Amino acid sequence: MNTQYSNHKFPRVVIIGGGFGGIEVAKALKNKEVEVMLLDRNNHHTFQPLLYQVATGTLDAPSIAFPLRKMFRKQENFTFRIADVLGIDATNKTLDTDIGSISYDYLIIATGATTNFFGNQDIAHNAMPMKNVKEAVSIRSFILQNIEDSLLKTDTEERSAYLNFVVVGGGPTGVELSGAIAEIRNHILTKDYPELKKEDMNVYLVEGLPKILANLSPQASEKAELYLKELGVKVLLNVQVTGYDGDIITFADGNRIKTKTVLWSAGVMGQxxxxxxxxxxVRGNRIRTDEECRVIGMKDVFAIGDVAAMITDELPRGHPGVAPVAQQQGRFLAKNIIRMLSGQPTEKFNYFDKGSMATIGRNKAVVDIGKIRFQGFFAWWVWMFVHLMSLVGFRNRVVTFINWAINYLTFNAGIRLIIHKYRRPERVREPVNE
Amino acid sequence: MNTQYSNHKFPRVVIIGGGFGGIEVAKALKNKEVEVMLLDRNNHHTFQPLLYQVATGTLDAPSIAFPLRKMFRKQENFTFRIADVLGIDATNKTLDTDIGSISYDYLIIATGATTNFFGNQDIAHNAMPMKNVKEAVSIRSFILQNIEDSLLKTDTEERSAYLNFVVVGGGPTGVELSGAIAEIRNHILTKDYPELKKEDMNVYLVEGLPKILANLSPQASEKAELYLKELGVKVLLNVQVTGYDGDIITFADGNRIKTKTVLWSAGVMGQxxxxxxxxxxVRGNRIRTDEECRVIGMKDVFAIGDVAAMITDELPRGHPGVAPVAQQQGRFLAKNIIRMLSGQPTEKFNYFDKGSMATIGRNKAVVDIGKIRFQGFFAWWVWMFVHLMSLVGFRNRVVTFINWAINYLTFNAGIRLIIHKYRRPERVREPVNE
Structure with missing residues (x-):
C-alpha cells in the first residue's frame, strides 16, 4: 500500500468520479470530521447537458468544464488526484489505481456512464459518442472537416455522404444535437460555404421507438418532433440501426443512408x-444498491448516479440517468455518512423529481414539471435560465451568456475551429459489452 | 489539373497561409477584379501574440483563433480551402497540394515561420514549441500534468524535475511565457495544490545573449529582466543550451537542470x-525578395511576412519577424497587384515601425515606440489595449476582456483544463534544418 495515502486521523471517504454526484458528496462533507479524496481520470468536472453546444460550436469547451481543484480550493479536508481506478479490494478496503494503491474507509462509486453501442463493434468503431469534452470537440472538428471535404467532391452522390449527418437516439441529447446541427445548416452553411446550398446538407434523427423523448410527456414528444421537422430535421421513428461501416448506415427495414458522420446518443451503460x-x-451495466445507496452485499461501499440502480418495488428499473438523481443521491449519501459516524440511524433516499426539459433549435423547448407541461418560446427561456444558472463558476456563466446572446442576435455562433483534426480511432475506443 | 479550380474569368491570386500577412492581402483585394483563393492547413487565423496566454490558461483557444471562412463571409471574390501546399510549379503556374492541383496567376507565399531547433534532434523531440493553438493547448496540458505528477513523487530530487519549468529564448515570447508561468507559481500553485509550497516550483528563462529582449531598447531589456526577477523567474543570460533528453537540460557552461518541461522559443525559421x-x-530559411516582395528570379510569385527576407543595403538582414511587417507587406502587395493589373507602375515597400512591446506578469510591460520608451504599469495598460483591439471579432474581444478582468481581480485564471492529455511525440514533429 502506498504510504502517501494512508496516514490519516479522520475516516477517509474516497469518491471515484467528479461528475454531478461525486462533487455533491465532496461539497456536503466540507468541514466535517472526514478526509475527502476525490479521484477522476480528468482534472475537471464536465457539465454534460451542454456538451452538444460544444459539439456544434456555440460554446467553447472551458465554459462547460470546470477544474476540480479550483472548485474545492477552499475545502481543507479535500484532496484530489487524477487517477484511473482499476479495481476495488473490499476485503482490504483499498483501491488499485494507476497511481498506486489507495485505502478507504468509505468508498463512493460515482463513475457515471459511458456510451453503449450494444455490442456492435462496427458502430462502436465508426460512430462518434459524446460523453465528454474531448468527444464533443472531436464532433465539432469532424462536422467541419466533412463540410470542407464535401467541397472537394464533384460527384453529387459522393458529396452527399459528407453532408448527411445522422444522429442516432431520440432522447434529449439526440434531440438537442440534431436541432443544433440543423441550425448550422439553416443559418451558417451557405454563408460560410457559398459553394453549397442548404438542400445539399441533411440532418437525420433516428429513433427505434415510435416517438422521440419517450421519457417525457406525450405533449413534449409531439411538439419536439414538430419543432425538429420545422427546422428541417428528418425524424425517422421505429427505425432500428443494424450497422455502420463509416460510409453507410443500415437500418432493419432495409433502408440505408450514405454518411460519413453518425453521432451515437442511443444509449449509455454504467462503467x-x-x-x-x-x-x-443489472440492465445497463449498473450496480444494484439498497435504498441507502449501499452496494448490495458490500460494506462501506456505495454507488450513486448513472452507475447505480436503486431497485425497489416501486422502481423496478431504478432512477432515470439524469443529473438531479446523482446530485440528490450525493447530498443524501454525505448526510448518511455523517449520521453513521456519529452513531445516528441512517435514512432512505427519496428522489424529488424536478422535471425534464429539452431544447430544439434557437427558440423552442419542451418542459415537463410534474403535471405542468409547456412548450415553445417561454419553455426555451426557462431552459436557458436553468442551464445558465447551473453552470459552475461566474466566468463560465458570463462567457456562456455572451456567447448565447451574440449567437442569438447574429445567427452566427463563432467557434467553428478545427484545432485537433479528428481521425477515426484505429481500434474500438471503449470496451463494448451489454 | 483539377478543373474545379481552373475556370475563372478574373486573374486568380492564390495566397498560401492565413496568418497576419495572408489575410491582409485577401482583405485588400475585396471588390477588386481578381479571384482570391486562400489556402491554409488550418481553418482559422491565429493571433500568435497571445498564444502564451492560452498556454498558461488565461485565455481559451477560441478567443485567439478566428475561423477564416467567417472572416471573409462577406467577400464575394474569396474562396478558401484547407490545404497543404507541397510544391510550386512556376513554369506552369500551378501548385501541387494535398487536395489536388491549383492554378494561379499571382502567387503569394505567406506561410510564416515554424520553430527552429537549430538542428538538434533531441531538443526538437523533447522540448515543446509554441507556434500554433494546438501547441499552446499542449503546453497548458503538460504544465498541469507535470504539477499533478509531482504530487505522486516522494523523493524531493525526483519531484523537482516535474516542478522546474525552463523557457529557452529571451525574446518577447519567452519573456511573456516565463512571466505568466511565474504568475501561476505565485498566485495559483499553493491554492490549487495545497500539498505544494511556492518554493517547490522554479521558473527559468534561458537566453544565449547577454540580455533579454535584445531587439528592444536597453531600457526595455533592463526593466524586463528586473520585472522577471521580481516575479521570481531565474533569468540565465549568456547560456547556450547544448541538449535536452526529456529529463535534463544541459548547457555549454556545464550546468544542467532536471526538468520535464522545456518550452522552446529560441528561434524560428521560414517554412x-x-x-x-x-x-x-537566406538565413533563417527565409525567401529573398526584391523591394516589391517579389521572390528573386520568379515571375508573379511573392513572399511576405516571416517567410520573406527583403534584403537591401539598409536592411542586410531583412525586416524583423513581427506581425506589423507581414500586415503592411500584405496591404502593400495587394495594392501593387491592382497596379499591375491596371497597367500602373508598381511601388516599393516601405516599413513603418510602430514599435515593440512585451508584457511581464500582471502589472508590468515594456514599450518602445521610436524614441519614446516607457515601462511599468502604464506600459502594461497600453499593451493590453493594443492587444485587445487587435483581436479579430467582437465576441473574442468581449470574452478576452472578461477573462482578463476576472483574472486581474481574482488572481485566478480559470482555464486549467487537461482536455487532450499531452504525450511526447514518438518522432520529431517538424523537419529540422537551419
Whole structure:
C-alpha cells in the first residue's frame, strides 16, 4: 500500500468520479470530521447537458468544464488526484489505481456512464459518442472537416455522404444535437460555404421507438418532433440501426443512408472498476444498491448516479440517468455518512423529481414539471435560465451568456475551429459489452 | 489539373497561409477584379501574440483563433480551402497540394515561420514549441500534468524535475511565457495544490545573449529582466543550451537542470513548399525578395511576412519577424497587384515601425515606440489595449476582456483544463534544418 495515502486521523471517504454526484458528496462533507479524496481520470468536472453546444460550436469547451481543484480550493479536508481506478479490494478496503494503491474507509462509486453501442463493434468503431469534452470537440472538428471535404467532391452522390449527418437516439441529447446541427445548416452553411446550398446538407434523427423523448410527456414528444421537422430535421421513428461501416448506415427495414458522420446518443451503460460482484450488475451495466445507496452485499461501499440502480418495488428499473438523481443521491449519501459516524440511524433516499426539459433549435423547448407541461418560446427561456444558472463558476456563466446572446442576435455562433483534426480511432475506443 | 479550380474569368491570386500577412492581402483585394483563393492547413487565423496566454490558461483557444471562412463571409471574390501546399510549379503556374492541383496567376507565399531547433534532434523531440493553438493547448496540458505528477513523487530530487519549468529564448515570447508561468507559481500553485509550497516550483528563462529582449531598447531589456526577477523567474543570460533528453537540460557552461518541461522559443525559421531556388534561401530559411516582395528570379510569385527576407543595403538582414511587417507587406502587395493589373507602375515597400512591446506578469510591460520608451504599469495598460483591439471579432474581444478582468481581480485564471492529455511525440514533429 502506498504510504502517501494512508496516514490519516479522520475516516477517509474516497469518491471515484467528479461528475454531478461525486462533487455533491465532496461539497456536503466540507468541514466535517472526514478526509475527502476525490479521484477522476480528468482534472475537471464536465457539465454534460451542454456538451452538444460544444459539439456544434456555440460554446467553447472551458465554459462547460470546470477544474476540480479550483472548485474545492477552499475545502481543507479535500484532496484530489487524477487517477484511473482499476479495481476495488473490499476485503482490504483499498483501491488499485494507476497511481498506486489507495485505502478507504468509505468508498463512493460515482463513475457515471459511458456510451453503449450494444455490442456492435462496427458502430462502436465508426460512430462518434459524446460523453465528454474531448468527444464533443472531436464532433465539432469532424462536422467541419466533412463540410470542407464535401467541397472537394464533384460527384453529387459522393458529396452527399459528407453532408448527411445522422444522429442516432431520440432522447434529449439526440434531440438537442440534431436541432443544433440543423441550425448550422439553416443559418451558417451557405454563408460560410457559398459553394453549397442548404438542400445539399441533411440532418437525420433516428429513433427505434415510435416517438422521440419517450421519457417525457406525450405533449413534449409531439411538439419536439414538430419543432425538429420545422427546422428541417428528418425524424425517422421505429427505425432500428443494424450497422455502420463509416460510409453507410443500415437500418432493419432495409433502408440505408450514405454518411460519413453518425453521432451515437442511443444509449449509455454504467462503467466501474473491477471488484463488483457480477450478480448485482443489472440492465445497463449498473450496480444494484439498497435504498441507502449501499452496494448490495458490500460494506462501506456505495454507488450513486448513472452507475447505480436503486431497485425497489416501486422502481423496478431504478432512477432515470439524469443529473438531479446523482446530485440528490450525493447530498443524501454525505448526510448518511455523517449520521453513521456519529452513531445516528441512517435514512432512505427519496428522489424529488424536478422535471425534464429539452431544447430544439434557437427558440423552442419542451418542459415537463410534474403535471405542468409547456412548450415553445417561454419553455426555451426557462431552459436557458436553468442551464445558465447551473453552470459552475461566474466566468463560465458570463462567457456562456455572451456567447448565447451574440449567437442569438447574429445567427452566427463563432467557434467553428478545427484545432485537433479528428481521425477515426484505429481500434474500438471503449470496451463494448451489454 | 483539377478543373474545379481552373475556370475563372478574373486573374486568380492564390495566397498560401492565413496568418497576419495572408489575410491582409485577401482583405485588400475585396471588390477588386481578381479571384482570391486562400489556402491554409488550418481553418482559422491565429493571433500568435497571445498564444502564451492560452498556454498558461488565461485565455481559451477560441478567443485567439478566428475561423477564416467567417472572416471573409462577406467577400464575394474569396474562396478558401484547407490545404497543404507541397510544391510550386512556376513554369506552369500551378501548385501541387494535398487536395489536388491549383492554378494561379499571382502567387503569394505567406506561410510564416515554424520553430527552429537549430538542428538538434533531441531538443526538437523533447522540448515543446509554441507556434500554433494546438501547441499552446499542449503546453497548458503538460504544465498541469507535470504539477499533478509531482504530487505522486516522494523523493524531493525526483519531484523537482516535474516542478522546474525552463523557457529557452529571451525574446518577447519567452519573456511573456516565463512571466505568466511565474504568475501561476505565485498566485495559483499553493491554492490549487495545497500539498505544494511556492518554493517547490522554479521558473527559468534561458537566453544565449547577454540580455533579454535584445531587439528592444536597453531600457526595455533592463526593466524586463528586473520585472522577471521580481516575479521570481531565474533569468540565465549568456547560456547556450547544448541538449535536452526529456529529463535534463544541459548547457555549454556545464550546468544542467532536471526538468520535464522545456518550452522552446529560441528561434524560428521560414517554412515554404518545394519549388523555391535554394540560392535565394537566406538565413533563417527565409525567401529573398526584391523591394516589391517579389521572390528573386520568379515571375508573379511573392513572399511576405516571416517567410520573406527583403534584403537591401539598409536592411542586410531583412525586416524583423513581427506581425506589423507581414500586415503592411500584405496591404502593400495587394495594392501593387491592382497596379499591375491596371497597367500602373508598381511601388516599393516601405516599413513603418510602430514599435515593440512585451508584457511581464500582471502589472508590468515594456514599450518602445521610436524614441519614446516607457515601462511599468502604464506600459502594461497600453499593451493590453493594443492587444485587445487587435483581436479579430467582437465576441473574442468581449470574452478576452472578461477573462482578463476576472483574472486581474481574482488572481485566478480559470482555464486549467487537461482536455487532450499531452504525450511526447514518438518522432520529431517538424523537419529540422537551419
Amino acid at each position: 466501474f472498476p473491477s471488484g463488483i460482484n457480477p450478480d448485482i450488475v | 515554404f513548399p518545394s519549388g523555391i531556388n535554394p540560392d535565394i534561401v
